[in-house]
Amino acid sequence: MSFTSQHLLGIEPLRPEAITEILDLANAYVEQNRKAVRLDPSLAGLTQINMFFENSTRTQASFELAGKRLGAVVMNMAMQASSIKKGETLIDTALTLNAMHPDLLVVRHPQSGAVDLLAQKVNCAVLNAGDGRHEHPTQALLDALTIMRAKGRLHRLNIAICGDIVHSRVARSNLILLGKMENRVRLVGPATLMPPDVAELGVEVYHDMEEGLQDVDVVMMLRLQKERMDGGFIPSEREYYHRYGLDRAKLDFAKSDAIVMHPGPMNRGVEIDGEIADDINRSVIQEQVEMGVAVRMAAMHLLARNMKNQRGVMV
Ligand code: ASP
Numbered sequence: 386m387s388f389t390s391q392h393l394l395g396i397e398p399l400r401p402e403a404i405t406e407i408l409d410l411a412n413a414y415v416e417q418n419r420k421a422v423r424l425d426p427s428l429a430g431l432t433q434i435n436m437f438f439e440n441s442t443r444t445q446a447s448f449e450l451a452g453k454r455l456g457a458v459v460m461n462m463a464m465q466a467s468s469i470k471k472g473e474t475l476i477d478t479a480l481t482l483n484a485m486h487p488d489l490l491v492v493r494h495p496q497s498g499a500v501d502l503l504a505q506k507v508n509c510a511v512l513n514a515g516d517g518r519h520e521h522p523t524q525a526l527l528d529a530l531t532i533m534r535a536k537g538r539l540h541r542l543n544i545a546i547c548g549d550i551v552h553s554r555v556a557r558s559n560l561i562l563l564g565k566m567e568n569r570v571r572l573v574g575p576a577t578l579m580p581p582d583v584a585e586l587g588v589e590v591y592h593d594m595e596e597g598l599q600d601v602d603v604v605m606m607l608r609l610q611k612e613r614m615d616g617g618f619i620p621s622e623r624e625y626y627h628r629y630g631l632d633r634a635k636l637d638f639a640k641s642d643a644i645v646m647h648p649g650p651m652n653r654g655v656e657i658d659g660e661i662a663d664d665i666n667r668s669v670i671q672e673q674v675e676m677g678v679a680v681r682m683a684a685m686h687l688l689a690r691n692m693k694n695q696r697g698v699m700v
Pocket of ligand 1: 515521555608
């Protein structure tokens with residue numbers, strides 16, 4: 386037992402062994418999910434509430450399916466139309482839900498740190514489904530599983546994370562996870578889309594795709610996060626695509642067997658060419674979605690185990 390946490394709030398506090406435990410179980414779930422009959426009642430009798438304060442299609446669906454496949458009762462709160470709009474604070478909402486005795490709370494919030502705060506106020510397991518620019522731990526775990534299965538290992542790989550780094554919780558969680566597993570990570574993108582503390586991150590930084598993609602094993606593209614931009618971060622989308630959009634010519638600088646990833650949703654023709662995104666010989670974007678369900682099943686299974694162990698000790 387290496388993953389002993391009560392919550393999954395980020396990759397930062399996890400030890401490499403804990404990451405490996407989650408990925409190993411997720412890997413088993415991939416095989417189970419491909420079978421016609423999938424009976425695993427490890428969340429039977431438990432209640433999972435999904436609270437998404439920010440729009441999401443795939444992450445919410447993925448968490449819902451993961452919970453249902455493991456036998457949990459799953460409820461989706463329509464947070465856009467909730468009492469938040471009527472002035473209720475995040476904490477009040479959390480306390481209200483807490484009184485309903487959920488076992489797992491899956492939360493996405495536009496503010497960095499909001500999910501950590503909420504976790505301190507409730508007495509169930511909390512999973513961070515993305516908080517502002519901070520972390521998106523299940524995304525980094527599903528990316529890691531995708532890489533591990535495609536490349537046969539998750540260490541000593543050259544990985545380029547490209548595009549809108551500064552606004553991306555996906556980049557942050559991936560950077561931390563891939564670093565912990567001893568890979569060489571590079572960031573590629575315009576200076577305006579790099580975090581101010583980039584020099585302290587211990588990674589190589591490139592502003593040119595041709596140089597940045599040279600000999601990499603993995604090309605991870607990021608969505609341009611227009612909803613988090615309130616100024617002129619890029620001259621125009623056309624110019625951005627020309628310099629940083631992944632097309633065949635730029636991909637040719639990577640290793641000939643390099644895989645292409647994108648967390649979705651994609652802006653085709655902005656950060657990635659549609660033809661590359663759909664190229665089944667290079668793109669693993671659909672695999673990422675498949676791994677997402679398996680990783681969320683594994684994370685919730687292990688959190689439920691930790692919770693039962695803790696409750697067992699307390700009784
Ligand atoms: N779906 C990912 C996230 O929620 C990536 C993105 O939206 O660009 O962060």
